Amino acid sequence: MSVTEVIFHLFVLLTAGAAMALALSRNVVYAAFLLFAVLIGVAGLYVFAGAEFLAVSQVIVYVGGTLIVVIFGVMLTAKIREMRPQTELINLVPGALTAIALFLALLFVIREGVVHQAVPMDAVATIQNTRRVGIATVTDYLLPFELISILLLTVLVGAAYLSRKTKSEKEGQAE
DSSP, X not given: OOHHHHHHHHHHHHHHHHHHHHHHOOOHHHHHHHHHHHHHHHHHHHHHTTOXXXXXXXXXXXXXXXXXXXXXXXXXXXXXXTOOOOOOHHHHHHHHHHHHHHHHHHHHHHHHTSGGGOOOOOHHHHHHXXXXXXXXXXXXXXXXXXXXXXXXXXXXXXXXXXXXXXXXXXXHHHO
């Protein structure tokens, strides 16, 4: 087994293990940090799939943007401490069956060698593809790009608004 295969399997274990722990986590703060591990693992798998632009976008947009907003929302919201999310057994059974089915399907794909039939990447083609995606982002898709940034800003402001204490809560703590 080569070093590349070992690193690939480590990313698979990181992603699958963190995803399983995320699904079973009862603490919202731990779940947010486990989501961080899952997203980093998926970015690593994108690199192995030959999609470097997607890997970088995954890290910048999801890890650097969305996940930070989620963590701020969780950490700043005072009401989250009072919540105790409970997962009932009736929800665990379909989730476990779905996870097992997806695992078996992925195992079948890996065993059949579909993943190993990837064409070797050409560095120049990768650079040209990334350049084309970058140009399209700031020309043809500028409006959706800006709308998403406004949406993320709105979520951050909403989390900050929800986390602030009202006047009655401040008076209740003073007593």
